[in-house]
Amino acid sequence: MIIDPLYLLLFLGTMALSLWASWRVKGAYARYSQVPASSGLSGAQIAQRILDLNGIRDVAVRPTKGLLSDHYDPANKQLMLCEENYYGTNVAALGVAAHECGHAIQHQQLYAPLQWRMAAVGITTIAGNIIPIAGFGLFYIAPRIAIPILAACFGIVMLFQLVTLPVEFDATARAKRILAQTGAVAPGAETAAMSKVLDAAALTYVAAFISALGTFLYYIMHMVGGQRSDD
Numbered sequence: 001m002i003i004d005p006l007y008l009l010l011f012l013g014t015m016a017l018s019l020w021a022s023w024r025v026k027g028a029y030a031r032y033s034q035v036p037a038s039s040g041l042s043g044a045q046i047a048q049r050i051l052d053l054n055g056i057r058d059v060a061v062r063p064t065k066g067l068l069s070d071h072y073d074p075a076n077k078q079l080m081l082c083e084e085n086y087y088g089t090n091v092a093a094l095g096v097a098a099h100e101c102g103h104a105i106q107h108q109q110l111y112a113p114l115q116w117r118m119a120a121v122g123i124t125t126i127a128g129n130i131i132p133i134a135g136f137g138l139f140y141i142a143p144r145i146a147i148p149i150l151a152a153c154f155g156i157v158m159l160f161q162l163v164t165l166p167v168e169f170d171a172t173a174r175a176k177r178i179l180a181q182t183g184a185v186a187p188g189a190e191t192a193a194m195s196k197v198l199d200a201a202a203l204t205y206v207a208a209f210i211s212a213l214g215t216f217l218y219y220i221m222h223m224v225g226g227q228r229s230d231d
């Protein structure tokens with residue numbers, strides 16, 4: 001079995017990029033979750049307040065296990081905060097809670113990129129399930145069939161990650177605005193610390209997009225190269 005050196009480089013490069021991005025988030029979170037918010041509010045309290053201010057009454061705020069597993073579940077209308085952020089009264093907890101509220105507001109306002117992202121979840125899951133089969137089995141048996149399949153699947157994943165970017169950046173921008181307006185996070189040092197956590201989190205989505213784009217282009221290059229060698 002011969003491994004393409006370019007593939008190895010891409011694999012190691014994207015892995016290093018994603019490890020670096022997640023290391024930065026964990027570092028920023030560990031550091032700034034030590035900064036108490038002078039408002040004294042917890043993540044759950046600010047989340048409930050933001051939902052109330054926006055007239056969102058059908059979304060439940062719930063605690064969940066797993067550090068930084070926070071997410072907004074649009075299908076079940078649940079705003080899940082990890083226990084550290086649900087009960088936490090630090091600026092990182094408030095920032096994450098407000099960010100997830102940003103997604104609930106996007107959902108309420110039918111924010112277009114969120115609608116696209118929700119519509120693309122099904123096909124992206126299918127593409128994600130095909131990738132290991134085409135990448136490990138079929139690739140060695142019938143590369144001419146596997147390569148276009150892999151290019152298409154990574155194309156779908158890449159577009160999904162691309163649509164995720166405005167969704168995430170917009171939620172973070174909303175969170176910063178709301179926290180400033182409500183005074184939940186004080187201007188100055190508290191706001192700067194909260195911003196560092198949210199900006200580091202946004203970077204993980206950029207890293208995921210770059211990885212998917214790189215892999216997509218790699219298979220496109222192979223397709224073009226394969227056709228050329230037929231001429």
Ligand SMILES: [Zn+2]
Binds near residue numbers: 103167
């Ligand atoms: Zn988000």
